Amino acid sequence: MPDLPLPPGSTIGVIGGGQLGRMLSQAASRLGFDVVILDPEENSPAGRVSRGQVVAAYDDPTALTVMGRVCQVVTFEFENVPAASMETLAEGGALVAPGPTALKVAQDRVEEKAFLNAVGAPTVDYHPVDSLDDLKAGLERLGTPAVLKTRREGYDGKGQVWIKSAKTAAAAWAAIGERPAVLEAKADFVRELSVIAARGWNGETAVYPLGENIHSGGVLKTTLAPAAVDAKTDRRARAIAKAVLDGLDYVGVIGVELFDLGDGVLRVNEIAPRVHNTGHWTQDGCVCDQFEQHIRAVAGWPLGPTTAHARVEMTNLLGDEVEQWSKLAAKSDARLHLYGKAEARPGRKMAHVNRVKNL
Known part of the structure; x- marks a missing residue:
């Protein structure tokens, strides 16, 4: 196991080559790290902005051996990576973050709910x-x-x-x-909120301001952040996030989706053991965004500041909505984040735009 914190020039492995892996790689590059992606799709969005890509299945034994040998720490960009793959890496001596336990819990909705209620983060x-x-x-x-x-x-x-x-x-x-x-x-909720939080190897935690989420057809469309919440709701959300992080002995960034029932009463909808769509607003609303925060955490660096310096409306661009890129790029209050995906299929997340306003 390498000494922490990892120095610039170290190699970070990311399992998964989609947009989250792409933005993780870009954040790691800013901090002086090299990144190697493992993904079965050649020329994946993440692979094209990284030092290299291993093209193989997520559970390919040879590919996992390579990742363990060339990377000083290995993380993942989405929760459907086989937990057994992370266990194989850890058993081989690789530093893995988050650990396999977080994947196991998040991959089974019954196990997830049992865990959440046990640590004091109640669900419906x-x-x-x-x-x-x-x-x-x-x-x-x-x-x-x-x-x-x-x-x-x-x-x-x-x-x-x-x-x-x-x-x-x-x-x-x-x-x-x-x-x-x-x-x-059925949750009798007023709105859906989410909290993005991080935990380091030493147990240090950092929590971002809450976001308010609006869905369309079961897919997140917009996040407004920082959300307008009272102090009671904010304290409860932060307490839930910390309980989840500590309960999993977690390292990295996590997304926690919450049902707001009013008067500070929250129920956890689900957790995502990774950087999260509802945290994209931090790219233009905070000094240290969720992607840099995740890299800092898994590399053993101090966690960055989470205070918002702007109010942001994040909107996902799905399918052919990405064709608006030229018009959006011309707007003075909008920052466009394109994912480099070749095919704009209906409902596919192709990009997001952050509209920035002063606090």
């Missing part, structure tokens, strides 16, 4: 579902409407279905492919 009521009979029992206990989600995978609204009547249980069970799932009670 839920019921594990492994069969149609389980689903019927859950609906009887939780009532309707309720949302049925696959236990594993699924993001941006995929792998889930709302159930408005117990009569549609069989159809809902079929709609998710009759896979292991979790039934969640």
Whole structure:
């Protein structure tokens, strides 16, 4: 295991070559690090801005051996990386951050909810579902409407279905492919908030101001930050973030999505053990953005400041919305972040724009 903090010139490995990996690589480069990406897609968005890319599956033994040998620390950009891959790297002596435990917890919605409630970060009521009979029992206990989600995978609204009547249980069970799932009670929330937080190897933590999120079709469309929240809500969100970080013995940046029920009462929707879409506003609203913060954390550097110096409206550009790039680039209050993806498929995240306003 290398000595920390890692000096400039060290190599950081990132598993995953999408836009988050790309922005992590760009942040690492600013701090003097080299970055190697592992991704099965040749010329991935992250690979094209990095020192190199290993083109292989995320669980390829040879590729993992190479990553462990050439990188002083290995991290990941999305939570569907096999936890076993991170375990293989750690067992081989590589420094891994966040650790495999965070992936295991975040990859299974039932395990995630059990963990969150155990550390004092409460969720909505839920019921594990492994069969149609389980689903019927859950609906009887939780009532309707309720949302049925696959236990594993699924993001941006995929792998889930709302159930408005117990009569549609069989159809809902079929709609998710009759896979292991979790039934969640409906959260009677005012709005959705999120908190981006970081923890270093020494247990130091840093928390960014909250963001308020607006979704469309199950996909995040806009984040407004810093969100207008009272002191009680802010304190509770920070306490939840710290409980999650400490409970996982976490190293790196994490995103925690929250349901705001009002009067300082929050419920955790889910956690993402990585830099997060709702934290993109920090690129233009804070001195140290979430991507640099993650690199600082995994490299053992001091965590950077999280105070906002501007108010930001972050908007995702999906599919052919990216064709607005020329018009957006001409706006004096907008900063455009393009992901370098070749194909603008419907619903695909192609870029985001941060509209910056004075506090």
